[in-house]
Amino acid sequence: MAGHLRKSGFALAPHPDDADIILVNTCAFIESAREEAVAEILRACSLKESGRCKAVIVSGCFAQRYGDALKGQFPGVDAFLGIDAIDRIADVARSLQSAGARRVVRIPRGSPRKVFSPPEPALRFTGGAFAYLKIAEGCVHRCSYCAIPAIRGAFRSRRMADLLDEARALVDTGVRELNVIAQDPMLYGVDLDPVRGRRCGIVDLLGALDALEGDFRIRVLYSYPSEITDAFLEWMRTSPRAIRYVDVPIQHTVPSILKAMARGGAVAATLAAADRIRAAVPGVTLRTTVMTGFPGETEGDFKRLLADIRRMRFDHLGAFAFSPEEGTVAAELDRQVPRGTAERRRQEVMRVQRSIWRSRAKAMVGEVLPALVVAPGVARLESQAPDVDGVTLLVTQADGPQPAVGETVKVRIEAVKGYDFEGRPVK
Template identity: 35%
Template sequence: MKLHWVSLGCVKNQVDSEWMKARCRDAGWRLVDTPREADTIVVNTCGFIEAAVSESIDTILDLARWKTEGTCRALVVIGCLVERYRQTLQELLPEVDLFVGTAGFDRIVPLIEMAEDLHGCYLPTIERIDAGSPAPERRLPPSRAVYIKIAEGCNRHCTYCIIPRLRGRQKSRALEAIVSEARQLIDAGAQEVILVAQETTAYGCDLEEDLRLADLLAALAALSDGVWVRFLYGHPETIDERLIETVREIPHVLPYFDIPIQHGSDRILRRMGRGYGNKDIVRLIDSIRERIPEAVVRTTVITGFPGERRADFQSLLDLVRQLRFEHLGVFVYSDAEDLPSHRLSDPVSKRTAQTRKDRLMALQMDISRQWLTSFMHRQLPVLVEQRIEDGLYGARAWFQAPEVDGMVLVAAQELPIGSRIPVRITGSLDYDLLGETVS
């Protein structure tokens, strides 16, 4: 049986898909690259913001045509979109044979095998994967950078976020299970291990053992001296001194801190339900940089949140100017009727929110340009990820996370994808560096 799989949304969704695809391969399914030749098509959806919902529905409708134009006998839609809009989807998308909510890793094979006979059925969310369940054997991507999900769900109640309702409360995986998965991937040739969760720095808060992210990082670092270890999606309240010290002390745990602060105004942070204020952010970033001078900090913020006034935006602008984050992502607030923030007063127009985003990104571009010039003529190890064109490759230095940050563009005739090589920095752009190989 031939299976075509499409995964939309965040990297956590991609990890879910890798797990489920591995289980399908183990059960004898053959994964194919195009929907035209598939017997079954699975779409793992995202339903986080309006744009993601639209992309998911458009993708489903586009793939549905292969039920008449190809060999597809079953179209299966899974994931966050289903969990959020289950009843609406059954009416909106009669082309779909089976809808499955979030989770269901261990039962994905029997579910898709029965999909052809279900004709639009919705199966409620089923038992979440056991925290100690062994990971299936995954295949390395060409870049040899792999994501490992260390927890599911979230215990927070940010007013703009639907994730706790879709994914449930925090459930950390057993440390031994994570280490075992990492060992298998490193033995297969992984060059970088990237830890992800809804709140990675809350890892272990729900476990009976007294374990935290610092313990997990130390255990992973013991597996190999050469593999980069990175964690994404930290929360300001769960980044403590012990975690900072662990990052400082272990050389190949990268001093890269991804900390979405979301805003710089105390009033807006309260409306968001974030649990901290402007001064807390400053203290945390100052503490990280004092202990680890070479640390790189990435953050994300939201413009146009309900009630955001000029003074609130100015507080955010001033904070970005003060802290000079090495990497910054800016999102325009996305509203939906099922969000607590939808009930807040004083909505901000999309035009105003976009203008504020543009101002932030203009400021960040200046910050990025100045920061990147500091790497001129330096020699850095980079991980080669892709061939862009003849004589040009895309690579990443340790201070660049995949997909969200800039790259090092390396001039070379032939470089092995997935290799780590030394390069000399020869120039810089707005967000990227230019480099050449070192003979």
């Protein structure tokens, strides 16, 4: 959307206080995301009343999910844009600039169906050294707790040629780490027309990205356990561009719960995921996500989950307490777990994970590892994915040379600070 706006002659304001039009792009898949969306919309509306702002536009999943119902709830909002309408953003912004413009609602009926390629020149909000490359929209899976397929529609891959163009443009503008994302990147291409008699898949795409010119690495995030193929792991083991890092959300380890989550087909793959990936890709970093308090989860189930987390020893782990989402199967299941119990279990998971992390992190002190500088004084190791993991704070002399953003430096890990490291650049 920012790319479309800029291409149409709009300038991007550095802060909402400086903007004539405020665009609030929203998330809506769990309650905390909706609360954040509502707070930001209200903040934008109050700036419209008191500040320079003349119009507020709300886009993204919150607008898509609740559509017309939001009109009455937020009278200060001038336009609502559904997911399939994001390429109309510049038209909408322009119409709101004209005097007497009426309220605009562009939420196409039915599930989103489109895929978008951002307009060039490449634009990113991640600070220069890294970028996300979104290879598909929507989701093929139907996890019983998840509202995402209903909000964002069926899985649809972007064309490989478009992705290569976008990747090339990002690398040409200095990006050194491409983070390949989708709800499940492993299924890239399943919906595309067969190419030369066979469907192209994630490994074909990664091979084509590998072949691009330039100095950059590739990180693939969010891989559904049973869709990770040997060929993908082989790519990760052998490609010089591959960052050896797998984010494999397991959600739970008790078969009856995984079945109730509609992830029953992935039980064996879920339980074997950590061992299998480590055996195939030596030195790999593993991240996962688990959910506590899913309906029917007993204290015994939870103890089993904790024991498996201790056994699997993921490098990074995030835990969520179950949130009953309207319109999902899980919200209607019997034996809902009280919120307080789900939250207590979540905290217990994080307590266990903290001690796993600490022992892993302490063992890394003294190692010399490559790190990508992503901001002044801040770098990320291969084992640190953007936004979700910690960072490595660079220890340098104040009057000495400072590594530049986008540079890859070797750092000696000197200390662990919470979930971050401190590291000193070495020759």
